[in-house]
Amino acid sequence: MAEKHKAAPMVDEISDFEVLEIAVRELAIEKGLFTAEDHQLWSEYMETVGPLPAARLVAKAWLDPEFKKLAVTDGVKASLEVGINWITDMPSHFGTPSDYCNLRVMEDTPTLKHVVVCTLCSCYPRPILGQSPEWYRTPNYRRRIVRWPRQVLSEFGLTLPEEVEVRVEDSNQKSRFIVLPVRPEGTEGWSEDQLAEIVTRDCLIGVAVPKPGKTATDKRPVHPAINPVDH
Amino acid sequence: MSKTHFDREHHVKKATDVGDPQCFKGEAGPAKFKVGDRVRVRDLPSLFYSRTMVYTRGAECTIAELVYESPPAEDEAWDNCDNPEWFYSVIFHQKDLWPEYPEAYADDTLETELSERWLEAV
Amino acid sequence: MTPERKKVMQHINIGCQLQPALHVPQHAPFPDLIDNAHFRAYTRAVHDVGGEPDVPIQWEEKEEEVWEHNTFITCEVLAWRGVWNAEERRRRQNVDVGQTQYLGLSYYGRWLLTAARILVDKQYITNSELSDKMHEVKKRYE
Numbered sequence A: 001m002a003e004k005h006k007a008a009p010m011v012d013e014i015s016d017f018e019v020l021e022i023a024v025r026e027l028a029i030e031k032g033l034f035t036a037e038d039h040q041l042w043s044e045y046m047e048t049v050g051p052l053p054a055a056r057l058v059a060k061a062w063l064d065p066e067f068k069k070l071a072v073t074d075g076v077k078a079s080l081e082v083g084i085n086w087i088t089d090m091p092s093h094f095g096t097p098s099d100y101c102n103l104r105v106m107e108d109t110p111t112l113k114h115v116v117v118c119t120l121c122s123c124y125p126r127p128i129l130g131q132s133p134e135w136y137r138t139p140n141y142r143r144r145i146v147r148w149p150r151q152v153l154s155e156f157g158l159t160l161p162e163e164v165e166v167r168v169e170d171s172n173q174k175s176r177f178i179v180l181p182v183r184p185e186g187t188e189g190w191s192e193d194q195l196a197e198i199v200t201r202d203c204l205i206g207v208a209v210p211k212p213g214k215t216a217t218d219k220r221p222v223h224p225a226i227n228p229v230d231h
Numbered sequence B: 001m002s003k004t005h006f007d008r009e010h011h012v013k014k015a016t017d018v019g020d021p022q023c024f025k026g027e028a029g030p031a032k033f034k035v036g037d038r039v040r041v042r043d044l045p046s047l048f049y050s051r052t053m054v055y056t057r058g059a060e061c062t063i064a065e066l067v068y069e070s071p072p073a074e075d076e077a078w079d080n081c082d083n084p085e086w087f088y089s090v091i092f093h094q095k096d097l098w099p100e101y102p103e104a105y106a107d108d109t110l111e112t113e114l115s116e117r118w119l120e121a122v
Numbered sequence C: 001m002t003p004e005r006k007k008v009m010q011h012i013n014i015g016c017q018l019q020p021a022l023h024v025p026q027h028a029p030f031p032d033l034i035d036n037a038h039f040r041a042y043t044r045a046v047h048d049v050g051g052e053p054d055v056p057i058q059w060e061e062k063e064e065e066v067w068e069h070n071t072f073i074t075c076e077v078l079a080w081r082g083v084w085n086a087e088e089r090r091r092r093q094n095v096d097v098g099q100t101q102y103l104g105l106s107y108y109g110r111w112l113l114t115a116a117r118i119l120v121d122k123q124y125i126t127n128s129e130l131s132d133k134m135h136e137v138k139k140r141y142e
Helices: A016-030 A035-050 A052-063 A065-073 A075-080 A139-144 A149-155 A194-196 A201-205 B008-017 C003-015 C034-044 C067-079 C086-096 C097-102 C107-120 C127-140
Strands: A102-107 A112-117 A165-170 A174-178 B039-042 B060-070 B085-093 B109-115 B117-122
Touching: A016 C067, A016 C107, A016 C127, A035 C067, A035 C097, A052 A065, A052 A075, A052 A194, A052 A201, A052 C086, A065 A075, A065 A102, A075 A102, A102 B060, A112 C067, A112 C107, A149 A165, A174 A201, A194 B039, A201 C003, B039 B085, B060 B109, C067 C086, C067 C107, C086 C107, C097 C107, C107 C127
Parallel strands: A102 A174, A112 A165, A165 B109
Antiparallel strands: B039 B060, B039 B117, B060 B085, B085 B109
């Protein structure tokens, strides 16, 4: 059993959320809806997902115009080349229930900048990008980015000139999106690894653009958990 | 007591090794719209659920891509997969969505996916 | 931030919450008093927030709780094993919960409540079984 299941809250500190979570999981297992092994397997699958494959997809697209064409026409096929199979990587073998199997890679140009949101919930391309950040899930981001995109982007430190068309992708159905940003100046002759390093998660959502030397997402406050998952 | 039986196998049978929405390919019949068509979003009553955002209703947009076939979310939300339809990626001009959208950014756009029942020809 | 600046920011944050409000409490009014615009408002799909005005906030990341992680996994595994599909989950979790729980209960709080609810609604457990189990789990930690 994973530590995650055994992590027992301390006496006096158990919350009603923790009680309900345990109750639901145990009842589902008792009634034969799924097994403890199922839960463990899916948890292990989720530990494998993160933003690196999406960063490599972008780097590959920058280096190879043919691959870029594939990426923007068939995101699922292109994902295979960075080791991500949207259909069979996960225990279900029909994709993840929440993320489906239709990745769309949105190509930025010098006059077109994409940014992704799911105004209705928080749909996100987990198999190739990992779990969504907290701010992406907030009603605040979902309310404002579709109507005041340039204001919201400026809060993330990104200001775009009038000549650039800002296109908001509202990810409201079965497609999932990553942004393929414009390759920045100052990266001539770089290897795929070097290029992938500057494609951060925020660049793939569209709230940041890649810059030489910038290999990490901007630092933001991190709201602590009472009983955090160990990583 | 009376107990309902739910078929827990139907999706796994249909979609294993095929994927979703791939598993609905070919089921929607001919698409009503094509890339480049101008369409308007219908403001249908959507009493209990919809994934056609209210901010799009009544606005005009252009078909950018035919993306896939799938049951409409309004029905899939009750596990009804009987009537897949075509889903379209459509693009709006932001100035057509928001009355106060600045003229300086008149080129800005918004793209989203809508199923066929929600669109009518302009 | 110096203690003085902390006090200043606290004052601004509390001060802006003091606002006059004209509340119109509703206690099941006659239907002829409800126009179509208000019918639409009361029957709105609460998840549909795109375009609503809101103010700039500090964008934050968050550490995941063990229970949140487990809840996410439970919801996906329930769908893997055919108890529901993700769209059913979203409908229940993001709309059926209603306006108050939608904005009040926290993101994963709704996932969790919805997972409990699907088990009861599809008759895999009874509501009483859920109560008994929650009671029993609580007692383990006393």
